Amino acid sequence: MQKTVLNESHRRGGARMVDFGGWEMPLHYGSQIEEHHAVRRDAGMFDVSHMCAVDLDGPDAKAFLRRLIANNVDRLQVAGKALYSAMLNEAGGVIDDLIVYYLDDTRYRLVVNAGTATKDLAWMTDRLDEWQLAATLRQRRDGAEALAMIAVQGPNARHKVWQVLPECRPACADLKPFFAATVGEYFIASTGYTGEDGYEITLPTDQAEHLWEALAAAGVRPCGLGARDTLRLEAGMNLYGQDMDETVSPLDAGLAWTVDLLSPRDFVGKTALLSRLRQGQFLGLVLVDRGVLRAHQKVLTGAGNGEITSGTFSPTMQQSIALARLPLGVAIGDDVLVAIRDKLLAARVVKPCFVRNGTIRV
CATH class of the missing domain: 3.30.1360.120 (Probable tRNA modification gtpase trme; domain 1)
Structure with missing residues (x-):
């Protein structure tokens, strides 16, 4: 290791x-x-x-990021400002979620996930070569x-x-x-x-x-x-590999706010996102009955079945909570059932932000 x-x-x-x-x-x-x-x-x-910091430098650094990620780096105008985004494949699946820090129009720092760093760097290097842009990538982990x-x-x-x-x-x-x-x-x-x-x-x-x-x-x-x-x-924050991956659209993983589909700017995966309707929605669950919510448990709703992507017992709330991908017809406040072993336990659908700044939000 x-x-x-x-x-x-x-x-x-x-x-x-x-x-x-x-x-x-x-x-x-x-x-x-x-x-x-x-x-x-x-x-x-x-x-x-x-985690892996990657420094991006060169006259085409901004042009590279405008095509590479789903969020719009044009929003970064002040030195030090950060942007959260997904990096997508051509099918619109999430290769990784990352943070981009703006230093100036020719210099950025990216922070990518530990387990995907090698894959991410290979993908970014291939895109640089493919688009023939004048920029360099330096990984800063080793x-x-x-x-x-x-x-x-x-x-x-x-x-x-x-x-x-x-x-x-x-x-x-x-x-x-x-x-x-x-x-x-x-x-x-x-x-x-x-x-x-x-x-x-x-x-x-x-x-x-x-x-x-x-x-x-x-x-x-x-x-x-x-x-x-x-x-x-x-805090309702996604974990790569559980709440989203290369088979999941950011629109189905609660990350629509990180995707810019309105500007004329093109980026990898945009065509796929525009051509594919949302398959589900990303919401929170609070277990009403006694038990522990875990990933991959089935959620039964009046609009069809969903699945928990991340679940745990909340030390702050003293209740079991989860993030789940649910059918589009489900609404916040709905009562649903979760299949845990051989039982169906009651849960309530909530906005997927349970605790922020020490305050319970649901």
Whole structure:
């Protein structure tokens, strides 16, 4: 398995290590529930160095992204602004979901998922060659230019980062959501995957262990993949490989807001999206009966059957919740049944954002 630069720090901290898509990553440090609550109530941090930063440079960088992704990079006009988008195949399926940071019209930073990084880079390189555009791609996960990434999340995350990195406060204190600032060798973004405030900090690998230990000393709790999953599901955030993949249209995965079909701009997969009607809708479920919702469980509705894509027990709500792909006729507030083993359990359809900024939203 591949290891991040913080692997030994995780081991010293008593983490239970697991295989996550070929990466040895911490599942938890003793209590997944306590780590989850730490992020909702105070501050927690995650090693996300397995994610892959890709720097795109060149006079045709913007033209490349205008054709590559479903969202419109023309919306990026201010340095540091970020854009969330899907990268599609010709059939309109999701190759990956990613974040694009705008530095200027010739420079962008992309962050792609860990398990799809090799595939993504191959796809992007092939498109560059095919379109004969003047731009270069540099992956920053391996080699001499490798970067580490630490996500610090929670209502007290910003203040605790400022304690450790006071030099970053002037540039980062007023960052709006989905913006980034460069401070020396640090790239600090007001993004995250938990539904809480905080930063995702990208920095040289040789400085990562020192920052991790300093944040821990400042009271930021190390957290593993277990809490990261329950937090993102409470926040209604998609997970690639579960909630969408290359066979699923972003229009059927709750990602229509990331797709620009109105401008004359063409992009890979646009023709397929325009020619194929939506097959279903992406909604949330809260289990009324006792039980635990899991991926692939069948959902029975008055408009036909659907399927859960991600499910878990919510530590914040103390209820079982799920994201599900349901028939178009289903509405928020409907009562449905979920097949769990040999039982049909009652659930309620909700807007797929259960908890944000510590507040239950359903």
